Amino acid sequence: MRGNLDIAVIGGGINGISSATELAAEGHRVELFERGELMGETSSRSSKLLHGGLRYLETGELRLVREALGERSRWLADCPQHAQPLRLALPVYAGVSRSPLLLGAGLALYGLLAGRQGLGRSQWLGAREFARLNPELQPGGLRGGFYFFDGRMDDRALGLWLAGVARTRGVVIHEHAPVLGLDAGGGVRLACGERRFDLVVNAAGPWAEVLLRDSGLQPAHGIDWVRGSHIVFDEPLAQACLLQVPGEKRIFFVLPWQGRTLVGTTEVAQSREEPIAASAAEIDYLLAARNHYFRAAKTRADVGEVFAGVRPLLHFEGDPGRASREYALARQDRVLSIYGGKWTTARALGRQVARMVRESPPPPR
């Protein structure tokens, strides 16, 4: 049966755009309200990776990794102008906590979970050959390295491409249209007055919980704000690298990005009151981590751009680095809220939103 509901989607990040696109595909009349510009917040401040998340294997999030690997290949197939396969180098140095054996097993599992949607086999090279192919890296202590594949994207452009798909499916998009409040009966308060909908999808990302609380509604889940910052150097980079932060288990990326070099990211708990901006300590942390592995050191003077975003993570007690990247959906009467959600899996999340509405539609108004 074709959908026939009037639905408001709040939030023009990748999760709101994906939800609107999937709901419109089911025949619903969808309007999306974004307080600023489409793709103007978290969704354009990512590490630009369409990935399964190799490191989530360590936290046992196999369902999420499998789903993300499937979604990775869908993005690459659907929008090759903004999403391409990326070959990453994973150098292994003496003294780091993950052995070549462990990493090799992790990459083999990553390949298995990708199945037929894999982008190519991972490969191990000995120290001499790996150092020859990666002359910009420090050769001292190098035990060898892996090559493996993931996806990269222009996050903002890819999200705007999907917004174009949404428009062709009839979604009406309002930018600079903040939602000032909502109620469980489907009311949405805007600067121009109140509108009523059969269903409201709260896809306000990091602000989803705030919006509910400010509207007097009890959120089903807590959202932790974990800031991630990136620094950009103006020079190009030949080879994308995944590296382990010296003295930590955390990993970070050094990536080619639009003819420049992107280094990120950090994981810092942040309060609602602080501005979403990289601290001096985060910039120094990223510089030090990068300089540990590269022959030519960089300084603050080389940093051409800095950007930061907050991950909307399902509430977790403990180290934010081990917090789940899973998402959750919860419905209160006519309000369906999205908690968490990665960029890569946004369209799977959107399909789940549409499925929930199909299987359990709200009663007629």
Ligand SMILES: Cc1cc2nc3c(=O)[nH]c(=O)nc-3n(C[C@H](O)[C@H](O)[C@H](O)COP(=O)(O)OP(=O)(O)OC[C@H]3O[C@@H](n4cnc5c(N)ncnc54)[C@H](O)[C@@H]3O)c2cc1C
């Ligand atoms: C540093 C960092 C790196 C990351 N790297 C990756 C990566 O490489 N790959 C990956 O898959 N994922 C990555 N992620 C995760 C991913 O970027 C986010 O999970 C995703 O972008 C969240 O999208 P969203 O649509 O939920 O939120 P957002 O993009 O923040 O969108 C929410 C929107 O809601 C709007 N809004 C809020 N309140 C209101 C209101 N009252 N009325 C109207 N509009 C409102 C906001 O303006 C915003 O545009 C990263 C995240 C961070 C922070």
